[in-house]
Amino acid sequence: MQVATMRKKLTRAFYDRPTLQVARGLLGKYLVLRKNGRLLSGRIVETEAYIGLRDPASHAFKGMTPRNEVMFGESGHAYVYLTYGMHHCLNLVTERKGYPAAVLIRALEPVDGVEWMIERRGGRKLTDLTNGPAKLCQAFGIDRGMNGADLCGHSIYVQDRGGPVGRVGRSSRIGISEGKEKLWRFFVDENQFLSG
């Protein structure tokens, strides 16, 4: 087998680590979704970490609720929620069971199934398909039905396809009111598919 064509699915051990390492490590990996006989994928170029009970920007701040309970569960599961009454966001749960933490997927480079993404996104151009957490969920058709899905299963997972990541940048997280001093957003510098 050639190295260039290796496609290795990330195991639970990848997610069961400190969240900042996972958020950084996901850059350059490929989010894959198999649904209705279709294969959709995108290269992850922007992530954010939400860590523990003391992070005021996290849904888990102040404890477990029906919405955020997946964040408290086993690592390597999808946490999907609805925000602003109309948009879905995808997170990948990290760290040990009982400790609430996850990585928000904020932007992707479309790779497989681009035609279906364009269809779901109302005919928008390539660079406006998956450059935002809710946009990529719309492009992939991700909704709350996938909340809790096991990333070690066959319908949604992350692959390592090799290749260089590029230079990594860090910043404070976007769209939050508290916790801005933490540089918990990671992105592939100069990438044209980053969110606004």
Place this chain on the structure above:
DNA sequence: TATTGGATCGCC
């Protein structure tokens, strides 16, 4: 039971 505001997006 009522109120408030949000890890966003797209149009004005």
Place this chain on the structure above:
DNA sequence: GCGATCCAATAG
């Protein structure tokens, strides 16, 4: 800059 649109979280 602002409205959409719904529901989780909180207060009463």
